[in-house]
Amino acid sequence: MSVTKKIAALAAPLALLALGACAAPFRADVARFQALPVPQGQTFVVQPADPRNGGGLEFSQYAGLVAQRLSGVGYRPVATPGEAALVVTIGYGVDAGQEKVVTRPGIGGYSGFGYGGWGRPWGFGYPGYRGYGGFGGYGGFGYRSGFAWGWDDPFWYGGGPEVTSYTYYTSFLDMRIARTADGQRLFEGRARARSRDDSLPHLVPNLIEAMFTGFPGNSGEDVRITIPPPPRR
Numbered sequence: 310m311s312v313t314k315k316i317a318a319l320a321a322p323l324a325l326l327a328l329g330a331c332a333a334p335f336r337a338d339v340a341r342f343q344a345l346p347v348p349q350g351q352t353f354v355v356q357p358a359d360p361r362n363g364g365g366l367e368f369s370q371y372a373g374l375v376a377q378r379l380s381g382v383g384y385r386p387v388a389t390p391g392e393a394a395l396v397v398t399i400g401y402g403v404d405a406g407q408e409k410v411v412t413r414p415g416i417g418g419y420s421g422f423g424y425g426g427w428g429r430p431w432g433f434g435y436p437g438y439r440g441y442g443g444f445g446g447y448g449g450f451g452y453r454s455g456f457a458w459g460w461d462d463p464f465w466y467g468g469g470p471e472v473t474s475y476t477y478y479t480s481f482l483d484m485r486i487a488r489t490a491d492g493q494r495l496f497e498g499r500a501r502a503r504s505r506d507d508s509l510p511h512l513v514p515n516l517i518e519a520m521f522t523g524f525p526g527n528s529g530e531d532v533r534i535t536i537p538p539p540p541r542r
Contacts, residue, residue, distance in 0.1 A: 333538060334535050334536060334537050334538055335502065335504070335515040335518075335519070335535070335536040335538070336502060336533060336534070336535050336536075337500045337501060337502040337515070337516055337519035337533070337534050337536070338500070338501055338502070338531060338532070338533055338534075339498065339499070339500045339519050339520060339522070339526070339531070339532055339533075339534050340498065340499050340530070340531040340532075341496070341497070341498040341520075341524075341525060341526040341527075341528065341530065342496070342497045342498070342528050342529055343495065343496045343497070343498075343525040343526065343528050344495050344496075344528070345486065345495050345496055345525050346495070347383075348382050348383025348384050349383065350383065350384070350385050351384050351385065351394045351395055352384070352385050352386070352387045352392055352393045352394045352395065353376075353379060353384050353385070353386060353387070353393050353394065353395040353396070353397050353486070354386070354387055354388070354389060354390050354392070354393040354395075354396055354397065355372040355375050355376055355386075355397045355398075355399065356372075356390070356396060356397065356398050356399075357372075357398070357399065357400070358398050358399060358400030358483065358485075359400060367509070367510070370510075371399065371401065371513050371514070371517065372399070374514055374517050375397060375399060375484070375517060378517065378521040378524070379397065382524060390489060393489050394488065394489055394490075395486055395487065395488060395489060395495070396486070396487050396489055397484065397485070397486050398484070398485045398486075398487070399482065399483065399484050399485075400481075400482070400483040400484075401480070401481065401482045401483070401509065401512075401513050401516065402480065402481060402509075403478050403479070403480040403481075403507050403509060403512060404478060404479045404480075405478075406476040406477065406478045406507060407476065407477055407478075407479070408474055408475070408476050409474060409475055409476070409477060410472065410473075410474045411472070411473050411474065411475075412470050412471070412472050413470065413471045413472075413473075414470050414471075475505065476505070477503050477504065477505055478503070478504055478505070478506065478507040479501065479502070479503050480501065480502050480503075480504065480507075480509075480512040480513075480516060481499065481500065481501040481502075481516070482499070482500045482501075482513060482516035482517060482519075482520055483498070483499045484496070484497075484498045484499075484520060485497050485498075496525060498520055498525075498526075500516045500517075500519045500520045500534070501516075502515070502516060502519070515536050518536050519534040519536060522534045522536075
């Protein structure tokens with residue numbers, strides 16, 4: 310096999326990965342604690358955790374999505390807290406972003422004694438964030454894996470290491486439900502996600518979707534929720 314064909318064979322899977330990234334699913338980690346009563350038409354109202362968001366068009370859109378999902382499981386929205394048996398409080402935000410630097414060795418060529426391979430160590434971190442309108446931050450986790458293959462071939466040739474960088478963002482949605490009569494907390498949930506996108510109008514609806522997947526969930530369980538990408542038009 311020629312050098313050109315070998316490089317093309319290695320590049321093809323990378324190209325497919327790049328195309329797949331354009332329509333990647335949205336993944337969020339969701340933790341929920343709940344002691345909600347069985348839905349029987351209890352009334353509720355949605356309020357912002359940050360009072361500055363109250364009355365805003367952006368918050369109203371997110372509150373409408375939350376109200377729609379609660380209505381779908383048997384609760385009933387009302388206009389004011391005075392009419393509501395339950396108060397739903399939501400906070401959301403995204404951090405300023407973290408830069409990730411990735412270094413990859415160059416792709417090797419073919420020699421008469423064998424051919425060099427490529428190593429692709431990679432890893433990512435999930436740092437804590439400082440949000441707004443929420444109820445606290447969270448710690449993180451890390452994962453690292455790598456491999457390399459080939460021979461120590463003095464006739465091997467290839468480019469130098471390739472260094473690239475990108476910025477990722479950490480977003481969150483916090484939601485609480487309390488009884489209006491005595492303030493008793495009945496639900497606490499948080500969803501967080503990492504993405505290359507920092508657009509709240511895109512992130513918050515996905516976080517809401519993740520929060521209500523399997524709602525209200527098993528109390529004390531932290532699960533990974535995957536939201537499929539929208540169908541191509």
